[in-house]
Amino acid sequence: MEEIKDTFLHPVVPLDFQNNYRVGAYLQRYLDGFREKKILGAKCSQCGRVVVPPRKYCGACNLVMEEFVELPQEGTLENFTVGHVTLEKGQLNRADAPYVIGMVRLEGASNSLLAKLDVAPADVKTGMKVKAVWKDQVEGEYTDLDCFQPA
């Protein structure tokens, strides 16, 4: 058969649907804590693990975590990466300027929080002490906890 040059069709996919999600009682407590600039975690009564943000279930014990605990606002930068790209809606682009994101282990927590770091890429080091920085106006949203900076 003769070779046919085909057309490349661009999205006509009806994917503009909107999925709505209830955050659940545990993330709601976390966000409510933000209104008072508090960071809450959940503690497992069996293994004693404290996870932040709080989750209803301890995966290791397969139990409901019933205790909320307030965590200190300071912790250790366990790990970090300097981003040179942005990735939005599947598209990879060069970032305007390098930026730092990292994993912060708050004192007393059993897991780490992924967060923006307000620190120059040249100065960031694993193991450095960092503290939470809040927005002036807190509204019970994830963005209230703006970033972490060197303590």
Add this chain to the structure above:
Amino acid sequence: MDRKVAIAGFRMAAAPDLETTRERLVFELSKGLLDDLGIDRDAVDNFVLCSNDFLDGRTISHVFLGPPAGGYMKDQTKVEMDGLNAFIYASMGIISGQYDVTMVLAMSLTGSQVSPYLYFDYSLDPTYDRQLKLLNELSAAALEARSYLAANGYPEELLDAVAVQNLKNAAANPGQARRIEGVSREKVKGSPYYYEPLRELHCYPPTDGGCAMLLVSERKAEELTDKPVWLLGMGRSTDIYFIGDRDLSTSLSAAQAAQRAYAMAGIKDPAAELGFAEISSPFAHQEPLLAESMGLLEKGKAAAAYEAGDTAVDGGMPLNPSGGPLGGNPLCAAGLIRVAEAARQLRGEAGENQVKKADKALVHGQDGLCAQQSAVVILGT
């Protein structure tokens, strides 16, 4: 295993842009494989397809891909994870005695028609990680890379060594999508950072591709191939989703999946008994990380192993002699392509990249951020 499973044949395709349609790719892989084996679709009693609805842009995507695969009016199911899971699922149907001949086929057009990175964006927790907009496939991989390097005291140059070895192997493998002539550490180091410490050439290239494979019972293997490759063991494990809960310097899922596969295959000392491994390592650091976790390399000695050439095609434990995912990584098909590449080695058909000790091999597949899920199979002649 009461009943044995053999790979009777396979077809692969991979390129940055295959200039094809999803249906045509599926038809060409499936029909091509049936033609290679001199059979038609009547000889196949089960079809297991592996695609992803988000990447396909239509739900229940095998509705459209089943007919070109030849699966019309057959038992036909879909696996929406990595192709190695489809391979394991297909094998189970033969081990159970329900089927004798199963076509397993995995594909995606994540090179030319949809961004591969969307796959992980859609997999993120919508009530948390998607809201924070910090986590994506590349930032997660970079955090894992730094965690691994730091925990073992490895220099960033280990990533360059892994990438050069893989890209050299890929350049010598005509089936690979990314084939760079004259690749060097300088060239890898000269590629731009995505997220430190990962540079462009430490990361997989967006790839179109697919793989069709015919799995058969022992009875059918005698009819269909004189070079059967046997499934000796398999195992899987799924770690927790949240990367902040995990020790990213190692892979619990790969370690557990491998232990389960070794137990089934009767392997006591994997580093000594296995001839080589095909590992789903879409990022350079993952190849040594996963190899250490699965007992293929000694923990803490990976940098020395790469420097000494132990992991090269002619080394003591060749890793990804095909060039691995750094040479091409079509999502969904990735793990099944690793199986086919291992089978090519075991059949002695790997050309320039042929390893010497090709009698038993490990194949690893993964899904989720930082190999949250791992699948391992052991293959042998």
